[in-house]
Amino acid sequence: MWSDLQQFKADFFKALAHPLRIRILEVLTEGEKSVNDIQQILNSEGSTVSQQLSVLRAKNIVVSRKDGKKVLYSLRDPAIVDLLKVARDLFNNHLIDTISMYEELEEQK
Structure with missing residues (x-):
């Protein structure tokens, strides 16, 4: 019924459907970071960040590598x-x- 592309899109957007995951991605736009780095930037607990990174990694949205x-x-x-960026523009x-709608309503008063 659904094409592979439609299923991929649905799964992809489902993986993004959490504010902390979006924030993690925003942090990673600045470059590679460790869990501790992300934790400190977001002022969030490590286990919470790790859980969300796990979801993003499972959906191949982020990748990880060992450095020591x-x-x-x-x-x-x-x-x-x-x-x-597109989401921010939207x-x-x-x-x-x-x-604009609010201003129009205010003018009608």
């Missing part, structure tokens, strides 16, 4: 940066539309 005792994470595909457009 550290595990470093990075974006698997640089297109994720573009996707996050949010801004939505916000602008909402503000």
